[in-house]
Amino acid sequence: NAGVTQTPKFQVLKTGQSMTLQCAQDMNHNSMYWYRQDPGMGLRLIYYSASEGTTDKGEVPNGYNVSRLNKREFSLRLESAAPSQTSVYFCASSPTRNTYEQYFGPGTRLTVT
Amino acid sequence: GEDVEQSLFLSVREGDSSVINCTYTDSSSTYLYWYKQEPGAGLQLLTYIFSNMDMKQDQRLTVLLNKKDKHLSLRIADTQTGDSAIYFCAESEGYGGSQGNLIFGKGTKLSVKP
Numbered sequence A: 001n002a003g004v005t006q007t008p009k010f011q012v013l014k015t016g017q018s019m020t021l022q023c024a025q026d027m028n029h030n031s032m033y034w035y036r037q038d039p040g041m042g043l044r045l046i047y048y049s050a051s052e053g054t055t056d057k058g059e060v061p062n063g064y065n066v067s068r069l070n071k072r073e074f075s076l077r078l079e080s081a082a083p084s085q086t087s088v089y090f091c092a093s094s095p096t097r098n099t100y101e102q103y104f105g106p107g108t109r110l111t112v113t
Numbered sequence B: 001g002e003d004v005e006q007s008l009f010l011s012v013r014e015g016d017s018s019v020i021n022c023t024y025t026d027s028s029s030t031y032l033y034w035y036k037q038e039p040g041a042g043l044q045l046l047t048y049i050f051s052n053m054d055m056k057q058d059q060r061l062t063v064l065l066n067k068k069d070k071h072l073s074l075r076i077a078d079t080q081t082g083d084s085a086i087y088f089c090a091e092s093e094g095y096g097g098s099q100g101n102l103i104f105g106k107g108t109k110l111s112v113k114p
Helices: none
Strands: A004-006 A010-013 A019-024 A031-037 A042-049 A063-066 A074-078 A087-094 A108-112 B004-006 B009-013 B018-024 B030-036 B043-048 B054-059 B061-066 B071-076 B083-094 B102-104 B109-111
Touching: A004 A087, A010 A019, A019 A087, A031 A063, A031 A074, A031 A108, A042 A063, A042 A074, A042 B102, B004 B083, B009 B018, B009 B083, B018 B083, B018 B109, B030 B061, B043 B054, B043 B061, B043 B071, B071 B083
Parallel strands: A010 A108, B009 B109
Antiparallel strands: A004 A019, A019 A074, A031 A042, A031 A087, A063 A074, A087 A108, B004 B018, B018 B071, B030 B043, B030 B083, B054 B061, B061 B071, B083 B102, B083 B109
16 A cells, blocks of 8 residues: 655756656545645645546646546646746645545655756 | 744754644634654644644644634654654635645744754
């Protein structure tokens, strides 16, 4: 039982390049989330998927798109990376939207130059 | 909008108690949480408290909630070097379509000196 896995662990992009961050969970959870963490900041929600087939914007969605590919997988896409998107990205999942615990992946450290 | 505030740093000696404080703004929050982040890792739920409780104890951890002042604290007894980490306070957003979203504080970095 791997929990929440994320790939890649590290990535360096040039401004304007695109990439997709992958996230998968094997806990049969309905809800999945993408957060970003910046130095000295808490986590901020980018997008979430309450259940398979639905996605909704969080606090900071601009510059990102998401896809809930199936119940297990939730990807985050940067279409045209900007230096302001340099951050650590965390994927999380929970059994439902109203479950008190979210389970986090190990994070992807992204640098945009 | 909702906001969660906590001090950024705390340094204690091994064996002492640590107290990490947090204030929040959303009085309709159902749950309040403490998450722990070790270096290079994701967040892990440490403990949580229902908003109708005043206190919750779990081994070395004690959570105190003052709903009137919207103040939450986490006390770690007999702090060990393995407790060194960043501790995040979080609340659930209020009712309605966004129920379930977590609002995090900036995190308190706990350093434990031997």
